[in-house]
Amino acid sequence: MPATLEHTNFTVADPDATAAWMCEVFGWHVRWSGDSINSGYSVHVGSKDTYLALYRPATPASPKGSSYTTIGGLNHLGLVVEDLDASEKAVIKAGFTPNQHQDYEPGRRFYFHDTDRIEYELVQYDAP
Numbered sequence: 001m002p003a004t005l006e007h008t009n010f011t012v013a014d015p016d017a018t019a020a021w022m023c024e025v026f027g028w029h030v031r032w033s034g035d036s037i038n039s040g041y042s043v044h045v046g047s048k049d050t051y052l053a054l055y056r057p058a059t060p061a062s063p064k065g066s067s068y069t070t071i072g073g074l075n076h077l078g079l080v081v082e083d084l085d086a087s088e089k090a091v092i093k094a095g096f097t098p099n100q101h102q103d104y105e106p107g108r109r110f111y112f113h114d115t116d117r118i119e120y121e122l123v124q125y126d127a128p
Helices: 015-026 084-093
Strands: 007-011 029-036 040-046 051-056 077-080 099-104 107-113 119-125
Touching (some): 015 029, 015 040, 015 051, 084 107
Parallel strands (some): 007 051, 077 119
Antiparallel strands (some): 029 040, 099 107
């Protein structure tokens, strides 16, 4: 059996605020929140089976450079949605700006950045 991604952990400025917009835009829920490694704080947000761990360190450092030129950088998170148009409306309502709209085989997609400069790709695949 191939491996399945259970979660990804990344650093954000405000885990509660990030989780809140993710719940609104993606229809997720907060699975857990609390104290975390190195006196930090984490929120786990997602579905029953998978989630994102949103981590805030006790003393955050300022980001340096582009993730696409930094070894170990998080370039973007790709999420499959059922209705790309409805998801785009939710992204706009959350205060983010969709960009790089593309139709391709086998679907459509767009990207956006959140307030932490993390890039997200939303994709809707065509029905088989």
